Amino acid sequence: MTVDDEVLAARVVLGWVVEPGNRELYHLVAEAGPVEALAKVVAGKAPKGLAAAAAARLRHHQPEKVASQLLARAKRLGVRIVVPESEEWPSCLDDLASISVPTGNRADRDTYPPHAIWVRGDDRLDELAARSVAIVGARDCTDYGSHLAADFAYGLAMHGWTVISGGAYGIDAAAHRGCLAAQGRTVAVLAGGVDQPYPPSNTGLFEHVARSGLVISEWPPESAPHRHRFIIRNRVIAALARGTVLVEAALRSGARNTIRRTKELGRPAMVVPGRATSEQSAGCHAELRLEGDHRARLVTRLEHVLEEVGEIGVDLADQERGAERPQDTLDGPELQLFDAAPKRGALTPAEFAARAGVGLLEALAMLPSMALRGHLRMHPDGTYSLAPPVKNTV
């Protein structure tokens, strides 16, 4: 199955016409499809903010010409373009559509899925992503941090896991190198074009990564790695991987943003501690002090990481908790209530009772206990939803 030429061209332009992650553009494409959505944007028939942003780029460029230039550039560089319509598209990226919080804060609004991923390397992106862990952290790391990042990456590679990181100095580079040292496959997610190695001194590393893994980006080749792009990029690292490990981070490190996205996605957010006195671990410790639904988990050994992301029977010895799904312990009306839970969204106890064919009093009595045991999640307004997947699910 190949992607229709018109769709591919539209996706490529959609990924260029405004900065990635744009909320309005995502919704427009979801409603009208990529070709029609692009036509609307070009015609100025898009929500105001989006239309204005797009107009700034379209003023000097014909969309058709942009598409043919970008496609030609991909061919010349030996780079392929993966779009949501591609067989190779990692569906885990679509989860980004569910995390965005419609606040005034731009960084929180524009966390939607990419329209296109530019890929250097031979492996399939979806296959690598399906069994991958992200390792991120500070550029300005200590020897302790880079040693640990390389160690975790080496161990993950030895267990057949792909290591995803951002290609930066410090923790990122150590993670890529540790993975490569084990002949593993690693994915560098850049904040500029895949032909724009950044930092330039990591050029040799990126060549090595592309040979035994992938160098990818949402931005077309020749795009510069602008500062603001790193934070946009982080959501893709978090969304591609089954879980993210933060190794070292100062209080204001951008790597904390990747961990935040990981938590928002309901994926395992893992944090390595350091000395209480280390500035380079202060951001890690701040993450570990956060309370709430998606707390970060402290990890110090490879086994801890595998426990969070691994598949039982493949990565882990059978543990006390056994291999069955938690709901296997339910029966009777509790199982009926569990099966009545919608895939998305929450219901009131009365709605649950109605869907499940269980008495209201029974539902009111059972739902809290099911929430306490982790089968459902209870919300402050008295509604219940499925508990977010934490383990052993992508």
Added chain:
Amino acid sequence: MTVDDEVLAARVVLGWVVEPGNRELYHLVAEAGPVEALAKVVAGKAPKGLAAAAAARLRHHQPEKVASQLLARAKRLGVRIVVPESEEWPSCLDDLASISVPTGNRADRDTYPPHAIWVRGDDRLDELAARSVAIVGARDCTDYGSHLAADFAYGLAMHGWTVISGGAYGIDAAAHRGCLAAQGRTVAVLAGGVDQPYPPSNTGLFEHVARSGLVISEWPPESAPHRHRFIIRNRVIAALARGTVLVEAALRSGARNTIRRTKELGRPAMVVPGRATSEQSAGCHAELRLEGDHRARLVTRLEHVLEEVGEIGVDLADQERGAERPQDTLDGPELQLFDAAPKRGALTPAEFAARAGVGLLEALAMLPSMALRGHLRMHPDGTYSLAPPVKNTV
């Protein structure tokens, strides 16, 4: 108000006749009072295990003679005896009666309050305990650990807090010394008689502690610091302090037991992280990885400790959470339900509804949400109880 001579003599013998913490003896005294309880034990009219254990010591000693000898010894050493009937008794020790889990495991059965505390030093034990933090950890610590323990202790002393620890090598000694360096008051809780400094090389430290704080023990003078006594002793450290900080601990360190007791008491359990690769922090990290009701909190700075144990307005700037009690946010039937919660034990929703004068349906709908917001605690069997006190209570 002085303690009746007969009661004091009975308490002293009760604290000697079996190892401290004994469950049966606690219940016997609670029912019959110390004088009558001792008479029953001496007459062999106590539960079998207790009677047998007491008989082993009573075979070679007359209880009256033991009492007069111990009281004479206290006088000679300049040591006073604080018993539950004393004005100086720290009521926080009574909380130990609520944590014991009646399992076959001896260490878990015998965590009941002491019958007597032998005290060297001038300050009042109850006053020091009321504003105290325990700092505990490994004997075999690193320079990093002892540095941090001393730093925390110094800072606490500078803020007017007493530092409680166990007088051992390593973290304990560093904590006492850090407190003394700030002219603070520190309490060493020994696992043998207060005239039996252990380790002997800390004798100079204990002299210093007794001059500007207290050296205390549940065991009468001349008692040897037997190995098993350290774990019995730990519960007193946890119960005296408003919160406990674990600085460094190997996986099997006894200091983890003190943190466990702290959590069982519902007091803040604070843990300092270290490098992921440090054996001496492995126990700390294991504590931080535990999930559940009374999770440990990661702390790296004095402010974090004060935030857990401090009094708002005294130790902390007014923070967002404000100074009101959580239940101040309740009204109407929710407040009725809250007020209906028994001080001890749990009730079913139907019992709550009846006590509160609220409809059953209303109770079933409101109780889970009140539990979610932390006003009540929900149990797996569908009952509810008051949430354990966590902050700002001794």
